[in-house]
Amino acid sequence: MTPINRIVIVGGGTAGWLTAGLLAAKHSQANKQGQSVSITVVESNSVHPIGVGEGTWPTMRRTLAKIGISEHTLITKASATFKQASKFVGWHHTNKINDENKNSRQSHYYHPFSAPQGSATADITPYWLSERAGNSYYADDVCFQPSLCEAGLAPKLPNQAKSAFCANYGYHLDAGEFIALLREHCTQQLNVHHLIDDVVNVATGIHGIEALTTLNNGEIKGDLYIDCSGFNALLIEKALGVELKDASHHLFADSALVCQAPYEQENAPIACHTLSSAQTAGWIWDIGLQHRRGTGYVHSSAHQSSHDALHTFTQYLGSVAPSLAVGDKIREIKFKTGYRHQFWKQNCIAIGLSSGFLEPLEASSLMLIEQSASLVAEQLPAHSGVMPHVAKRVNATLTYLWERTIEFLKLHYVLSNRTEDFWQDNRNVDSIPARLAGLLDEWKYRPVLESDFTSATEAFSAQSYRYILYGMVHGNSPFCDSYKYMHTPLNAKFASKQLQLNHAFTRQLHTRLPSHRGLIESYYSAIR
Amino acid sequence: MTSPTYVPLDSTQHKHYSIVQDNSYSHAKDFNLVNVGFNEIASLSGCMPLAVAVDDTEHPHALVAVVGWPQFGNVFCGQQEWLGHALPLSIQSYPFNYALGEQKFTVLLDESAPCVSPDTSVGVALFSTDGQPSSLLKAQQSALSSLVAGQQQAQAFLKVLRELGLLTRLSVSITRQDGEVHEAANLLSINEEKLAELNADTLLQLHQQGILMAINAMMLSLRQYNRLVQLTRTNENPIEKVGLKLISE
Numbered sequence: 001m002t003p004i005n006r007i008v009i010v011g012g013g014t015a016g017w018l019t020a021g022l023l024a025a026k027h028s029q030a031n032k033q034g035q036s037v038s039i040t041v042v043e044s045n046s047v048h049p050i051g052v053g054e055g056t057w058p059t060m061r062r063t064l065a066k067i068g069i070s071e072h073t074l075i076t077k078a079s080a081t082f083k084q085a086s087k088f089v090g091w092h093h094t095n096k097i098n099d100e101n102k103n104s105r106q107s108h109y110y111h112p113f114s115a116p117q118g119s120a121t122a123d124i125t126p127y128w129l130s131e132r133a134g135n136s137y138y139a140d141d142v143c144f145q146p147s148l149c150e151a152g153l154a155p156k157l158p159n160q161a162k163s164a165f166c167a168n169y170g171y172h173l174d175a176g177e178f179i180a181l182l183r184e185h186c187t188q189q190l191n192v193h194h195l196i197d198d199v200v201n202v203a204t205g206i207h208g209i210e211a212l213t214t215l216n217n218g219e220i221k222g223d224l225y226i227d228c229s230g231f232n233a234l235l236i237e238k239a240l241g242v243e244l245k246d247a248s249h250h251l252f253a254d255s256a257l258v259c260q261a262p263y264e265q266e267n268a269p270i271a272c273h274t275l276s277s278a279q280t281a282g283w284i285w286d287i288g289l290q291h292r293r294g295t296g297y298v299h300s301s302a303h304q305s306s307h308d309a310l311h312t313f314t315q316y317l318g319s320v321a322p323s324l325a326v327g328d329k330i331r332e333i334k335f336k337t338g339y340r341h342q343f344w345k346q347n348c349i350a351i352g353l354s355s356g357f358l359e360p361l362e363a364s365s366l367m368l369i370e371q372s373a374s375l376v377a378e379q380l381p382a383h384s385g386v387m388p389h390v391a392k393r394v395n396a397t398l399t400y401l402w403e404r405t406i407e408f409l410k411l412h413y414v415l416s417n418r419t420e421d422f423w424q425d426n427r428n429v430d431s432i433p434a435r436l437a438g439l440l441d442e443w444k445y446r447p448v449l450e451s452d453f454t455s456a457t458e459a460f461s462a463q464s465y466r467y468i469l470y471g472m473v474h475g476n477s478p479f480c481d482s483y484k485y486m487h488t489p490l491n492a493k494f495a496s497k498q499l500q501l502n503h504a505f506t507r508q509l510h511t512r513l514p515s516h517r518g519l520i521e522s523y524y525s526a527i528r
Numbered sequence: 529m530t531s532p533t534y535v536p537l538d539s540t541q542h543k544h545y546s547i548v549q550d551n552s553y554s555h556a557k558d559f560n561l562v563n564v565g566f567n568e569i570a571s572l573s574g575c576m577p578l579a580v581a582v583d584d585t586e587h588p589h590a591l592v593a594v595v596g597w598p599q600f601g602n603v604f605c606g607q608q609e610w611l612g613h614a615l616p617l618s619i620q621s622y623p624f625n626y627a628l629g630e631q632k633f634t635v636l637l638d639e640s641a642p643c644v645s646p647d648t649s650v651g652v653a654l655f656s657t658d659g660q661p662s663s664l665l666k667a668q669q670s671a672l673s674s675l676v677a678g679q680q681q682a683q684a685f686l687k688v689l690r691e692l693g694l695l696t697r698l699s700v701s702i703t704r705q706d707g708e709v710h711e712a713a714n715l716l717s718i719n720e721e722k723l724a725e726l727n728a729d730t731l732l733q734l735h736q737q738g739i740l741m742a743i744n745a746m747m748l749s750l751r752q753y754n755r756l757v758q759l760t761r762t763n764e765n766p767i768e769k770v771g772l773k774l775i776s777e
């Protein structure tokens with residue numbers, strides 16, 4: 001039984017450094033007996049990090065707080081901006097909603113990070129379904145955030161203001177700058193050892209990995225190895241032979257065309273949400289950073305040729321950044337959809353792209369990295385003897401998280417009524433995970449319940465499901481009728497009050513909040 | 529202090545302007561009386577006396593908060609900060625003001641104010657570089673709209689007080705440490721006897737309009753003269769005593 005004193009992380013992408021940071025923040029200080037855990041990150045100089053992954057969840061705020069990186073540092077050093085929601089454009093066709101000033105807008109809906117008005121007390125969805133479905137937009141009715149996003153307003157007041165109001169938010173950030181920031185912080189503040197070298201061989205034995213051979217620094221040994229080597233999956237797959245559990249029969253995308261596009265004007269407004277626009281065979285993300293936007297077309301090569309996909313993407317880029325000479329700025333990334341049969345095998349755990357990949361529709365990758373690394377940091381086994389117990393539990397937790405994530409992503413596709421092959425195939429019953437299919441069946445007869453999602457580590461809450469499900473209901477959707485089967489009263493007085501409160505609160509916020517760019521600029525202002 | 533040069537606020541012309549926030553509101557350090565709105569009565573009445581000022585023709589023309597005396601200036605202006613828990617909107621709005629035209633509300637900026645800077649290197653920007661108002665400017669815009677609304681309501685309020693004959697002269701005398709006494713009777717307050725004589729219907733109506741509460745708050749606010757007295761303590765010749773008298777005409 002060897003104590004776990006040396007952790008070796010292979011890979012210096014976002015996964016490697018976030019994991020190093022979370023582990024070091026908890027374990028690299030010496031305890032009373034003077035022992036500490038040494039953490040080493042080995043990263044190659046020739047294999048570069050993937051350079052995408054720029055949308056985060058609100059969980060990133062806690063993660064960075066644990067690691068010890070302030071919001072001010074993130075904003076000023078990683079070009080970060082605020083993310084309040086995802087906005088899905090063109091994912092479904094609706095009959096136009098004849099609400100004043102809403103009838104001209106394209107079909108779209110929001111998945112905001114803030115919870116609905118009054119949801120801490122009761123869910124007002126049944127009332128909304130009975131009174132408003134078909135005439136207005138769910139998220140706009142129950143939450144102030146879509147309106148803030150439409151107006152380009154920030155989620156909070158600058159620091160110098162004396163108000164505590166703060167909507168829930170995550171970040172958009174520049175992946176390259178974020179890695180540099182994490183690396184600097186981990187090596188300078190958290191005592192993480194950094195080795196720039198290529199791992200050229202991995203020696204294995206009955207207990208798992210025995211040693212790594214590097215090109216210039218000889219052999220490296222650890223008590224726990226963390227595979228953050230990206231799609232390479234150097235340790236978990238190449239050395240330990242754990243394969244991906246394929247999920248491409250649920251989620252069809254296997255390619256992304258990505259491009260960093262400039263703003264048309266230097267001081268253009270910055271979107272405070274991730275824009276996700278449905279296309280012929282996939283969807284395009286559009287993320288606003290401080291000085292550029294990050295975009296990408298996630299699509300299925302089985303449903304669109306690469307030539308046509310490029311055309312779809314350049315058309316989009318032409319509409320948002322007409323002056324961009326796209327040509328060589330577009331790069332293609334191929335990926336496999338799936339996750340490891342085992343994330344933690346023997347003395348090795350995979351975190352990040354090495355552990356699997358799901359299309360970034362809800363920016364779940366970084367969240368899964370945060371979750372995995374936090375689990376390891378929290379449950380770090382004391383010695384090799386107890387490692388199998390921890391591994392078993394972590395595997396179960398992560399498998400659950402990945403499965404639920406697949407279901408939640410699939411939900412977006414299942415509810416669409418687009419007619420291209422890609423979209424029709426996505427509604428094929430064989431492609432829908434069984435648990436999701438069951439829930440969808442039930443939700444025709446009752447609204448989404450908190451108790452549909454009961455795990456302590458649930459990634460997507462009932463509320464997230466409501467934002468998508470009721471955001472995408474159209475015309476005579478069976479989900480609109482679910483309230484009719486309920487035998488309990490709708491609590492109309494409470495519910496209509498919440499809708500009014502949301503409306504009033506939204507109006508008030510408009511008179512107070514600065515623009516998103518205005519908030520960002522306050523971080524650079526001399527007066528803070 | 530130079531006289532203000534108010535110009536309409538303009539997102540192009542004032543694009544790079546900023547404001548150095550002054551927590552003691554020293555621009556108001558010589559004020560004794562400050563115009564207040566009807567909507568400020570509730571919050572201010574627990575902090576400073578509220579009364580009615582008269583114009584040259586002795587016509588009651590403005591609802592005011594008393595913040596000091598000519599001999600002391602504004603006693604709420606401390607070295608570092610404002611010494612009250614409430615702040616009149618008109619002081620808070622500085623260096624902004626408003627003009628009301630036909631249906632139109634124009635925000636004005638005093639370009640000559642010492643806290644106004646034509647660049648953003650020193651203070652808090654009025655606009656972000658995307659041309660949108662900053663939260664500071666938005667807060668000021670909201671304050672100005674409350675100010676307008678409140679002052680319009682104040683006029684209606686004064687009209688009611690006049691019509692019901694509820695105003696009477698307030699005489700305030702202060703005695704300073706060295707024994708010097710000053711007396712002034714330039715303000716009006718509520719005539720409690722007249723108020724007591726109002727019939728039930730009128731009282732009910734005043735209550736429903738929220739006016740009765742404002743009247744009570746104004747009467748109670750006169751106790752805040754004691755707070756003003758306390759705030760003169762740091763003066764070398766502070767006020768020892770204040771005396772209030774309502775003079776029925």
Ligand SMILES: Cc1cc2nc3c(=O)[nH]c(=O)nc-3n(C[C@H](O)[C@H](O)[C@H](O)COP(=O)(O)OP(=O)(O)OC[C@H]3O[C@@H](n4cnc5c(N)ncnc54)[C@H](O)[C@@H]3O)c2cc1C
Nearest residue numbers: 011012013014015044049050053199230352353360365366
């Ligand atoms: C198209 C696309 C869009 C995405 N969008 C999002 C998003 O919006 N939100 C989100 O949360 N996530 C997103 N992701 C996922 C996100 O990019 C990754 O989860 C994140 O960047 C972590 O990557 P990584 O560190 O695991 O791998 P990489 O960034 O690939 O890093 C791998 C590291 O391993 C090192 N390495 C590899 N081989 C060796 C070797 N032999 N020796 C030494 N070192 C080695 C490399 O040097 C590198 O440092 C997206 C991914 C893709 C493909």
